[in-house]
Amino acid sequence: MTRDRVKLVLNILALLLLFSILYFFDRYGSPYHVRILNNMGIFITLAVSYNLVNGYCGVLHLGPNAFIAIGAYTSSLLTMSPLEKQMNFIIEPLMWPLSVLQAPFSLSLICGGVAAALFAFLISFPVFRVRGDYLAIVTLGFGEVVRVLCNASQSVTNGPLGLKGLTPHTNLWWSWGIAVLTLILVVRLVNSSYGRAMKAIRDNEPAAMAMGVNPFRHLLMAFLISAFFCGVGGGLLAHLITTISPTLFTFFLTFNLLIIVVVGGLGSTTGAVLGAILFAWGGEALRVVESPMNLGFMTLPGIPGMRMVLFSVILMLVIIFMRRGIMGHREFSWDWILDKLQRKEAELKKP
Amino acid sequence: MTSTIFFQQLINAISLGSLYGLVAIGYTMVYGILRLINFAHGDLLMFAAYVAIYMGALTVFPWYLSFPAAILATGILGILLDRAAYRPLRDAPRISLLISAIGASFLMQNLALVIIGGVPKAFPRPEVFDRVITLFDVRIQVLAIYTPIITIILLLGLLFIVYRTKVGKAMRAASKDFETTRLMGINVNAVIAMTFFLGSTLAAAGGLMWAMRFPQVNPFMGVFPGLKAFIAAVVGGIGNIVGAVIGGFILGLGEILIVAFVPQLAQYRDAFAFVILILVLLFRPTGIMGEPITDKS
Amino acid sequence: MPAPFLSPERNMPMFLKIEKLVMQFGGLTAVDSFSLELQPGELVGLIGPNGAGKTTVFNMVTGTYKPSAGKIHWLDQDITGLPVHQITAKGLARTFQNVRLFAEMTVLENVMVSMHITLQASFWKAMLGLPHYRKEERRIRDEALEYLRELGLAHLADEKASSLAYGQQRRLEIARALATKPRLLLLDEPAAGMNPLETKDLAQLVREIRDKYGLTVLLIEHDMKFVMGLCERIKVLDHGITIAEGTPSEIQSNPHVIKAYLGEPKHA
Ligand SMILES: Nc1ncnc2c1ncn2[C@@H]1O[C@H](COP(=O)(O)OP(=O)(O)OP(=O)(O)O)[C@@H](O)[C@H]1O
Ligand SMILES: [Mg+2]
Numbered sequence: 001m002t003r004d005r006v007k008l009v010l011n012i013l014a015l016l017l018l019f020s021i022l023y024f025f026d027r028y029g030s031p032y033h034v035r036i037l038n039n040m041g042i043f044i045t046l047a048v049s050y051n052l053v054n055g056y057c058g059v060l061h062l063g064p065n066a067f068i069a070i071g072a073y074t075s076s077l078l079t080m081s082p083l084e085k086q087m088n089f090i091i092e093p094l095m096w097p098l099s100v101l102q103a104p105f106s107l108s109l110i111c112g113g114v115a116a117a118l119f120a121f122l123i124s125f126p127v128f129r130v131r132g133d134y135l136a137i138v139t140l141g142f143g144e145v146v147r148v149l150c151n152a153s154q155s156v157t158n159g160p161l162g163l164k165g166l167t168p169h170t171n172l173w174w175s176w177g178i179a180v181l182t183l184i185l186v187v188r189l190v191n192s193s194y195g196r197a198m199k200a201i202r203d204n205e206p207a208a209m210a211m212g213v214n215p216f217r218h219l220l221m222a223f224l225i226s227a228f229f230c231g232v233g234g235g236l237l238a239h240l241i242t243t244i245s246p247t248l249f250t251f252f253l254t255f256n257l258l259i260i261v262v263v264g265g266l267g268s269t270t271g272a273v274l275g276a277i278l279f280a281w282g283g284e285a286l287r288v289v290e291s292p293m294n295l296g297f298m299t300l301p302g303i304p305g306m307r308m309v310l311f312s313v314i315l316m317l318v319i320i321f322m323r324r325g326i327m328g329h330r331e332f333s334w335d336w337i338l339d340k341l342q343r344k345e346a347e348l349k350k351p
Numbered sequence: 352m353t354s355t356i357f358f359q360q361l362i363n364a365i366s367l368g369s370l371y372g373l374v375a376i377g378y379t380m381v382y383g384i385l386r387l388i389n390f391a392h393g394d395l396l397m398f399a400a401y402v403a404i405y406m407g408a409l410t411v412f413p414w415y416l417s418f419p420a421a422i423l424a425t426g427i428l429g430i431l432l433d434r435a436a437y438r439p440l441r442d443a444p445r446i447s448l449l450i451s452a453i454g455a456s457f458l459m460q461n462l463a464l465v466i467i468g469g470v471p472k473a474f475p476r477p478e479v480f481d482r483v484i485t486l487f488d489v490r491i492q493v494l495a496i497y498t499p500i501i502t503i504i505l506l507l508g509l510l511f512i513v514y515r516t517k518v519g520k521a522m523r524a525a526s527k528d529f530e531t532t533r534l535m536g537i538n539v540n541a542v543i544a545m546t547f548f549l550g551s552t553l554a555a556a557g558g559l560m561w562a563m564r565f566p567q568v569n570p571f572m573g574v575f576p577g578l579k580a581f582i583a584a585v586v587g588g589i590g591n592i593v594g595a596v597i598g599g600f601i602l603g604l605g606e607i608l609i610v611a612f613v614p615q616l617a618q619y620r621d622a623f624a625f626v627i628l629i630l631v632l633l634f635r636p637t638g639i640m641g642e643p644i645t646d647k648s
Numbered sequence: 649m650p651a652p653f654l655s656p657e658r659n660m661p662m663f664l665k666i667e668k669l670v671m672q673f674g675g676l677t678a679v680d681s682f683s684l685e686l687q688p689g690e691l692v693g694l695i696g697p698n699g700a701g702k703t704t705v706f707n708m709v710t711g712t713y714k715p716s717a718g719k720i721h722w723l724d725q726d727i728t729g730l731p732v733h734q735i736t737a738k739g740l741a742r743t744f745q746n747v748r749l750f751a752e753m754t755v756l757e758n759v760m761v762s763m764h765i766t767l768q769a770s771f772w773k774a775m776l777g778l779p780h781y782r783k784e785e786r787r788i789r790d791e792a793l794e795y796l797r798e799l800g801l802a803h804l805a806d807e808k809a810s811s812l813a814y815g816q817q818r819r820l821e822i823a824r825a826l827a828t829k830p831r832l833l834l835l836d837e838p839a840a841g842m843n844p845l846e847t848k849d850l851a852q853l854v855r856e857i858r859d860k861y862g863l864t865v866l867l868i869e870h871d872m873k874f875v876m877g878l879c880e881r882i883k884v885l886d887h888g889i890t891i892a893e894g895t896p897s898e899i900q901s902n903p904h905v906i907k908a909y910l911g912e913p914k915h916a
Contacts, residue, residue: 058446060446060449060450126629126632126633129632129633129636130632130636132386132445132446133382133386133387133388133445133449134585134632134636136388136449137388137581137582137585137628138628138629138632140578141582141624141625141628141629142625142629144578144621144622144625145622145625145626148618148619148621148622149619149622151618152618152619185775185776188774188775188776188777189771189774189775192771192774192775192781192785193760193763193764193767193774193784193785193788194764194771194774196753196757196760196761196764197761197764199750199752199753199757200750200753200761202752203749203750203751203752203753204748204749204750204751206712206732206744206748207744207748207749207750208750208761209731209732209733209736210710210712210732210733210736210741210742210744210825211736211741211761211762211764211765211824211825211827211828212733212736212737212762212764212765212828213733213761213764213765214731214733215733221771255453255457258450258453262450266446267752303465304464304465304468304469305461305462305464305465305469305570306461306465308457308460308461308464309458309461309462309465311457312454312455312457312458312461313454313458315450315453315454315457316436316451316454316455316458319440319447319450319451319454320436320439320440320451321439323443323447329752
């Protein structure tokens with residue numbers, strides 16, 4: 001069998017394995033486990049696309065919460081029926097075309113992604129005029145502006161009240177289906193010539209330009225693709241928790257994604273996936289420190305904020321002592337494993 | 352709008368602006384030396400406010416002892432912050448430094464949440480600052496008048512240190528070039544520590560006045576003043592101390608006067624600063640008083 | 649400006665023509681009224697003491713700096729102040745004095761980046777892994793390997809660029825510049841940090857690639873033996889001002905040049 005054949009078979013096997021795990025939990029898993037798995041899928045989508053900008057292009061973009069918010073609102077407004085909308089918008093009615101439009105979930109996700117990418121396009125000019133810390137603060141600013149707008153535009157977002165009672169369309173198939181799709185597309189992109197151009201910008205922008213790479217074009221490309229998938233992820237998130245409001249999309253959300261990609265290893269897609277899985281699982285596991293603990297003879301009160309303390313400490317420890325995160329710039333790939341195996345075999349064959 | 356209200360708003364704006372300016376100085380000083388947005392700077396305001404509250408409540412110290420103690424403690428925290436979060440990353444890519452700063456900021460906020468709890472605490476305003484006087488028929492809280500005066504005094508003191516003392520000279524040298532400074536026989540880490548100390552004490556002074564102005568102290572109170580002060584520093588020209596104060600005034604005046612003239616915009620108030628930031632970066636990235644942004648390599 | 653009636657250049661296409669370039673940094677005039685014309689196939693040297701403004705000339709020609717005054721014409725086009733990547737696309741490539749490789753990428757990938765401008769398939773074809781893209785990717789890989797072979801680096805193709813020895817890194821810079829398919833190659837101190845043997849090989853290499861790819865070469869170098877042996881024509885800068893121009897033997901006996909270098913005997 002050729003290498004390509006082997007890899008194809010391995011990929012199919014991996015997908016089958018994932019399929020059976022999801023099938024098992026879908027049928028027999030407790031709501032608790034299903035929720036964690038859903039979170040994992042969505043976080044993988046978000047982290048992998050966030051990492052495209054932060055890890056591969058090497059610019060610190062702090063506004064994914066804006067894209068997620070836009071995707072979440074767009075997709076929710078499209079799946080709600082006109083009647084549900086009327087019941088939600090009690091202070092001020094929803095403005096016209098939105099009040100009557102309705103779309104199936106799949107289409108609404110795409111619209112969410114497109115809306116987020118459109119917004120990314122609008123802000124790209126000021127964002128990519130600057131670099132480094134300035135870029136970080138400008139994107140953070142846009143994230144904040146979007147949150148303020150969500151709060152203030154009563155007739156579009158229902159303001160601080162948010163949208164309630166969304167249909168819980170998001171299930172394991174959706175969250176993981178999109179995660180796998182995002183993963184495949186992003187991995188293909190970063191391993192392509194376009195991805196190499198992005199990494200070149202990250203490693204040395206003046207040299208990349210001197211080799212004919214147009215930085216704005218490639219940063220924009222990464223930014224738009226990242227925004228699109230963040231928007232789709234936002235739509236999934238909205239239809240998982242079924243209630244959204246501006247408080248959900250603060251800088252805090254960005255901070256969580258930042259932890260995921262830093263711990264996983266900036267610039268490693270495998271790392272982003274690992275980080276997302278650890279975060280979704282660890283975040284739940286650590287809930288115990290925030291809820292009251294019953295020791296039998298006495299009850300310790302839960303400590304709100306403790307999880308975030310731990311997360312911030314982890315983030316700082318990783319960035320200071322393990323700057324490259326778990327994976328560094330390395331990637332898990334079949335090639336890597338097969339190479340290892342072949343070397344082992346060759347060694348064994350030697351007398 | 353009557354002229355009395357306008358006058359009142361103007362005083363109000365000047366005092367808010369000077370607060371932004373005071374906090375902005377710390378950002379600008381640290382940025383000048385490390386090329387780092389010290390994200391945790393805003394949280395020093397919160398720290399100072401809590402220290403003052405607990406000093407006042409747990410001891411018999413009057414405010415004129417507890418306030419300086421809080422300022423000193425914050426200065427020391429600033430040094431510790433640099434030591435723990437930034438110094439190990441001196442040779443790391445800037446992106447790592449910034450991430451560490453964001454982590455430090457979240458850590459401070461959530462530690463405060465864990466230790467003190469999320470319920471806002473009232474900040475006891477000392478009577479000296481609490482009086483109301485009547486000036487040209489307008490009733491004004493003295494705090495609003497003291498704030499800009501204190502800011503100007505602190506600014507002059509700082510300028511004296513930076514331009515007239517040996518430490519200041521070393522700080523200016525370090526902001527140009529680490530290597531040369533080191534070759535001149537100066538301990539760069541000590542200079543950086545001094546910078547953090549000075550910037551943090553100013554942030555603490557700002558924090559105390561902020562807490563007197565909005566006497567509800569909570570673990571996240573530093574976030575917005577911090578962000579806005581940073582923007583003020585950029586508007587004024589990052590790295591430039593006087594520019595930071597001017598930027599602070601511009602931001603404070605803009606924020607309050609726009610809302611005073613166009614009340615419909617009140618709910619967008621928190622976005623105003625970012626709009627200014629984006630405009631400045633688009634049309635005059637070096638700020639009002641700044642030199643060109645260069646990458647110190 | 650009307651050309652002289654019987655100018656010999658009249659019917660020749662203008663290759664590179666630099667007219668009175670000036671570059672000021674604040675109060676400092678780093679380059680003053682620099683002019684240079686290159687004919688296709690020439691091998692020209694640019695020398696001068698440290699801080700003379702040589703790299704600044706390169707930076708202006710390649711678009712990194714916008715000249716304070718003056719014009720750069722390339723193949724009958726005014727390219728003054730165009731963005732760097734557009735100038736590269738027009739056929740001017742450079743290497744850097746302080747090596748600037750893509751440190752986290754492999755040697756092969758470093759060269760493949762330069763071939764990116766030749767890519768025809770758009771990004772969505774890459775994301776979907778369509779055959780058109782895959783064919784292009786194979787072409788880019790093969791050609792990049794070809795350049796590595798040319799520079800004697802093929803056996804290092806999968807090493808990380810930052811793990812190479814210094815002399816190899818300099819060669820990789822040249823391979824990377826060649827892969828943009830330039831007509832004019834600008835080399836900034838290509839021999840810096842090389843031992844005499846490597847330097848000799850380098851001179852041979854520069855000649856070879858010039859002939860093989862039909863290049864014109866403009867190079868900066870402090871190693872006088874290298875420059876004098878390799879270049880057909882030399883221009884000397886000092887404090888931003890052109891103090892001499894001519895064949896190697898003319899330059900070597902030029903009193904201004906000797907005077908300019910006397911302050912820095914280590915380069916003479
Ligand atoms: N970006 C810049 N900003 C300010 N001054 C600059 C800049 N780039 C170069 N200079 C100054 O311009 C002058 C010429 O520098 P340049 O690098 O062109 O010299 P060079 O001839 O290449 O010297 P070397 O042989 O040392 O490489 C120097 O005085 C340098 O300090
Ligand atoms: Mg040079």
